[in-house]
Amino acid sequence: MVLIMVSDARLSTYPGCFVYFGQMSSKCFFLDRDGTLNVDYDFVHKPQEWTWCDGAMDALVLLKQKGFKLAVITNQSGIARGRFSMDQVNRLHGWVNDQLQNDLIEIDGFYVAPWHPDYHDGKDPALLDERKPGTVLFERAATELGISFDGSCMAGDKISDLLPAMHLGIKPYLIRSRFYTEEIGNWCRQHHILIFDRLLDAVEYELSAD
Ligand SMILES: [Mg+2]
Numbered sequence: 001m002v003l004i005m006v007s008d009a010r011l012s013t014y015p016g017c018f019v020y021f022g023q024m025s026s027k028c029f030f031l032d033r034d035g036t037l038n039v040d041y042d043f044v045h046k047p048q049e050w051t052w053c054d055g056a057m058d059a060l061v062l063l064k065q066k067g068f069k070l071a072v073i074t075n076q077s078g079i080a081r082g083r084f085s086m087d088q089v090n091r092l093h094g095w096v097n098d099q100l101q102n103d104l105i106e107i108d109g110f111y112v113a114p115w116h117p118d119y120h121d122g123k124d125p126a127l128l129d130e131r132k133p134g135t136v137l138f139e140r141a142a143t144e145l146g147i148s149f150d151g152s153c154m155a156g157d158k159i160s161d162l163l164p165a166m167h168l169g170i171k172p173y174l175i176r177s178r179f180y181t182e183e184i185g186n187w188c189r190q191h192h193i194l195i196f197d198r199l200l201d202a203v204e205y206e207l208s209a210d
Pocket residue numbers: 032033034035036040156157158
């Protein structure tokens with residue numbers, strides 16, 4: 001069988017050919033937010049609370065130049081706890097993309113899990129699977145953004161960021177933040193996961209190995 005990737009419907013009449021009309025899937029660099037893109041001060045939800053991690057914006061520019069889509073996957077239990085609203089988080093993420101406009105890039109999607117098991121009475125338990133280490137938001141991003149997990153990466157500062165990536169066949173990288181412990185380091189070494197001080201260092205490594 002011959003597989004032709006086209007967007008031209010006229011080719012569909014070629015005998016013996018299977019023609020695929022969809023878009024080719026893109027590789028994606030999935031990103032944790034707090035502790036990976038911005039300094040984690042706990043419950044960051046306003047622009048004035050956002051401090052970019054050193055080199056993070058440069059990392060995003062490099063990834064875009066190399067054809068990666070960018071999807072942020074973030075647990076924001078502060079919403080379930082009533083500390084802030086999804087609207088505030090969405091406005092913050094809009095502001096983040098405004099910041100990136102100077103570099104002519106943007107993050108393609110922000111996927112937010114607003115839930116927490118201690119604040120979930122009366123709600124559908126399945127919604128908790130949106131929280132990392134669940135894979136639901138990764139799969140939603142893949143569908144909405146046309147992403148192939150093959151060739152994609154994930155960077156985060158907690159094991160719960162890396163587990164869903166490993167489950168889906170996404171290459172994981174650990175970024176050191178204030179949550180880093182020797183135990184986490186040992187776990188990463190056991191699973192052959194590389195550890196970097198900054199997202200930018202992980203991205204430069206990934207692109208050099210490409
Ligand atoms: Mg984090």
